[in-house]
Amino acid sequence: MSYAHPEYLVDTEWVAKHLTDPTVRMIESDEDPLLYPMGHIQGAVQVDWFSTLQHPVRRDFVTKEQFAEMCSKLGIGNDTTVVFYGDKSNWFACYALWLFQYYGHQNVKIMNGGRIKWEQEKRPLVRETPSYAKTTYSAKDADKSIRAFRDEVLTHSNARKPLVDVRSPKEFTGEMLHMPNYPQEGATRGGHIPGAVSIPWSQAVNEADATFKPTEELVALYEGKNIKADGDVIAYCRIGERSSLTWFVLKYLLGYPKVKNYDGSWTEWGNLVDAPIEK
Amino acid sequence: MPLPTKLQEIVDDFAGMSREEKIETLIGYAESLPPLPERFKEQRAKMEPIPECMTPVFLFGEKQEDGGVIFHFDIPPQSPTVQGLACILATGLNGCKAEEILSVPADFFAPMNLEEAISGQRLNGFRGVLAHMKQTAANLLNM
Numbered sequence: 001m002s003y004a005h006p007e008y009l010v011d012t013e014w015v016a017k018h019l020t021d022p023t024v025r026m027i028e029s030d031e032d033p034l035l036y037p038m039g040h041i042q043g044a045v046q047v048d049w050f051s052t053l054q055h056p057v058r059r060d061f062v063t064k065e066q067f068a069e070m071c072s073k074l075g076i077g078n079d080t081t082v083v084f085y086g087d088k089s090n091w092f093a094c095y096a097l098w099l100f101q102y103y104g105h106q107n108v109k110i111m112n113g114g115r116i117k118w119e120q121e122k123r124p125l126v127r128e129t130p131s132y133a134k135t136t137y138s139a140k141d142a143d144k145s146i147r148a149f150r151d152e153v154l155t156h157s158n159a160r161k162p163l164v165d166v167r168s169p170k171e172f173t174g175e176m177l178h179m180p181n182y183p184q185e186g187a188t189r190g191g192h193i194p195g196a197v198s199i200p201w202s203q204a205v206n207e208a209d210a211t212f213k214p215t216e217e218l219v220a221l222y223e224g225k226n227i228k229a230d231g232d233v234i235a236y237c238r239i240g241e242r243s244s245l246t247w248f249v250l251k252y253l254l255g256y257p258k259v260k261n262y263d264g265s266w267t268e269w270g271n272l273v274d275a276p277i278e279k
Numbered sequence: 280m281p282l283p284t285k286l287q288e289i290v291d292d293f294a295g296m297s298r299e300e301k302i303e304t305l306i307g308y309a310e311s312l313p314p315l316p317e318r319f320k321e322q323r324a325k326m327e328p329i330p331e332c333m334t335p336v337f338l339f340g341e342k343q344e345d346g347g348v349i350f351h352f353d354i355p356p357q358s359p360t361v362q363g364l365a366c367i368l369a370t371g372l373n374g375c376k377a378e379e380i381l382s383v384p385a386d387f388f389a390p391m392n393l394e395e396a397i398s399g400q401r402l403n404g405f406r407g408v409l410a411h412m413k414q415t416a417a418n419l420l421n422m
Contacts, residue, residue: 032334032357032358032359032360032361032401033360033396033397033398033401034302034305034306034309034359034360034363034397035357035359037302037303037306038306038309038359048398049398050398051398087357088357115357116357
């Protein structure tokens, strides 16, 4: 059984054959911002999930205009096929892809396995930063059908609609408030949103090479926890990056029509006055 | 108490650098973090890795005869930022007395303006590694 939308994935070999394809732009999006300057796929540009994609002042993403400006500077046109890859099993690659979809960019793909697989295959990395001629880019209005906000999440939780918590089991139970050594990213309360089921993001990827698991395993994983295609699903984690990966899996690999990422995630919910919490 | 001399020099160096120089210098530190000495490998194998998401940082401190503390790290190459920050701390603090290490303020790196080069969120790793080193130093104080 193949993925529902296999056109959203490419493998490392495909990328190796399209390094100089002018219709394709590779974007590296990592958790660790030094990886790109230390070596990246030839021709790839970097976006940083924080300094490039987040609004400089508010807790939000860049605006539609800022997004268009960013694409223009990276030499991305409205028709460019944008291929994302990154470290940590493509978390931040999925996060960047999700934001590109939010502003209406159509042709987006993930390089299956990300940096991990590329490096395992001993494929070349270069240090030269490419520069591309500026394009004229027009972003679309934000597509709110893929992004959940807190009030909607509360309604969703009260109605006991499907919610997926993709954090580690200890974060779900509230035993662990935040990642050790990352005190500033935490929340004042621990636990999970009432009604959420725990399906850690990592269960969707093969540990060995960071590629996505086959369809059958993914179906068993999510349907086994009652997260089904006919549902209206919201995924969340701590800041919305790991849940972007789960969002990608549900939306494009399994083809669920209604999936949203709640990017406020636990760092919003766990700090919200009066928000219901289960432990 | 002033910062240990070597650490102060590193802070001052960074303060005067452009964004590109900061990135290059951080990469230099990441690449020069020495591997964990063999003698710690057995102890390292018994330690619990920190679950998911987080860069697993393993750290060991040794007290020298003169009372100075030397730190050794094991940090995966997939996390060069954390390696670089740890190497800065090791370079700036190795050989210092436990009391000096404990006196380093948690926000000592503010004048380095590293936010220009690496996102603010990653700097929490800096605080985390320093806190970890202080804990190790405090344990050695009583030995």
